[in-house]
Amino acid sequence: MALPPNDGIPGWFTRGSLFKVNIDGTGFERLHIFSPGDPFGRNEDGGLPYGGVVMSGATLYGTSAIRGPAGNGTIFSLELAAAPVISSVTKSNGVFALSWSANPG
Numbered sequence: 001m002a003l004p005p006n007d008g009i010p011g012w013f014t015r016g017s018l019f020k021v022n023i024d025g026t027g028f029e030r031l032h033i034f035s036p037g038d039p040f041g042r043n044e045d046g047g048l049p050y051g052g053v054v055m056s057g058a059t060l061y062g063t064s065a066i067r068g069p070a071g072n073g074t075i076f077s078l079e080l081a082a083a084p085v086i087s088s089v090t091k092s093n094g095v096f097a098l099s100w101s102a103n104p105g
Helices: none
Strands: 017-020 029-033 047-056 059-066 074-079 086-092 095-100
Touching: 017 047
Parallel strands: none
Antiparallel strands: 017 029, 047 059, 059 074, 086 095
């Protein structure tokens, strides 16, 4: 899940982070904090995550609206320790929620 930029970190207006949280709201953990940009608005990982993320195997993919090597946003990937095994999928108001074990394997 991508966290909106107001994540309490200095420079929040150009950063953002990726996090995981259990479906009941417990177990919040930041997976990645986007780095600040240089004076020209560039960095290596992007900023202001935009939209959701997609998982393929043990890798999350997503997009950022700003920053990146050219300063125009990025497509990013984040490797997880292990691919989770999806245990349930629910839909509410057009939004899908996936559940998986905190300790895959």
